[in-house]
Amino acid sequence: MKLGALDISTVKLGTNQVQAVYQGANLVWQNAPVATAATGVGQTSFTANWNAYSGATYYLLDVSESSDFSTFVYENQITTSTSYVVIGLNSNTTYYYRVRANVGYDSDAQAFFDRVADAEGSLSTTEQAAVNQLVLDLKANSIWTPMKAIYPMVGASAAACAQNLKSASFTGTFTSGGSYSSSGYNGNGVAHMDTNYNVNTNGSLNSAHLSIYSRTNNSGSFVDFGANPQSHFLTYNFGNYSSINSSDTPAFSSLSTSDGFFIGSRTSSTEARFFHKGGSAIVSSRSSTSMPNLNLYLGGLNNSGNRAFATSRQYAFASIGDGLTDLEAGYFYNAVQTFQTTLSRQV
């Protein structure tokens, strides 16, 4: 077969190389799925179609107005089906789509699925796809390593929500009720999850972060995630500030919402940073002092061993780990937001 002056049938392939072949008039990668013509074309929507790919666990769909995909209408839209209804488009406009297949699961994601199953929890194929892609995105942006505990809050049960994606350590323990759904864990004003992560034992004074994805916007004197004294917590009083390893009074006071993705991070001894919904860093010059010798609680504050400031908010994600830079926090937000969007629970 000729490709310009090159006869590609004579090209010898290496281990990680792929071969391009003609299918009809289209030149396609031999080990890639084959997209087929759109159906159900309307004024603002169409259905993208492709052939099933052997061994695929899910597909990643891109839609763009440009044939080189320099911009995206949809990027890495995850679906376990071989078609996807693309909506919210402009009329009389040409769009392009392409698809990739994910074969199997990342070993860390698979280990998490196994832990959920061992705990007698269960995950849907969409949840598995979302978790797998989250792991891949975190690894691709070098923010998998800084993580010490990741709670994806999937599986609609205490057994599944308590599992740590990063490792078999720090499995959560829920206390005093709460409820569990496909949208995550919902506190009830008295319940919390003990992460079994002792900050002083496992953390680093000047490199630490906490994150939560709250789906509830309500005001009140609540703490979403943390331990005290020697403050180490994320969001207090309507989500307007956090403190990472500092006994000084935090200075953040610009937010008036408690929903969305919050990150509190410290990467130096002289300042901590706070991020909300992927926005710019809010910087606090509070110096680090010490770490609490206590387990972190989710949905409340571990105040010297007693739960305090418990919330009734719904949590769709939480993480504990090393400090994140502004750039890493941005990547982290994108990965988690994609994860939530795949599960239709983004805010």
Added chain:
Amino acid sequence: MITPYSNIISVTTLMLPIIKAYPVPNGEKPYIGLIITTPNLTAFITSNTLNTLKKHLGEPIEFDVTFPELPYMKLPITFEQFKSDPLKALFFAALVAMTALYVDSRNQMAKATEVCEKRLQMCEAKLDKLTKQLKTQDSLCSALVTEITIYKSLGKI
């Protein structure tokens, strides 16, 4: 493992319908009509939804256009039957004429009724007005009688 990208498929979404409204010619019987044009069809519709649609002129609007089948009226006799039996044909023609006259008389009656109702409303309005004026005059008359009585009792007249 994630595979390379598939081939690229292009797709063009449909145009929105273009709505054009035509003005009613002066002096003609008011008649409302719209031309709906889409890439796939052109349809002329008469509709009571004009007011709704007018609000959206120049804006994107999506709605369904239905094409009811035109009623097909079958004649009671064929042309061949007409030729073979003129008496029946004349009877049929008379029947058609009578029907037309009946329909026309109904229309005339409806129009006459409408005119009468309007005139009746006008008469009722005039009657109300006259009744009010009469009451005013009656009150004025009573006041004058009282005034004259007072003048008499004072010996002024």
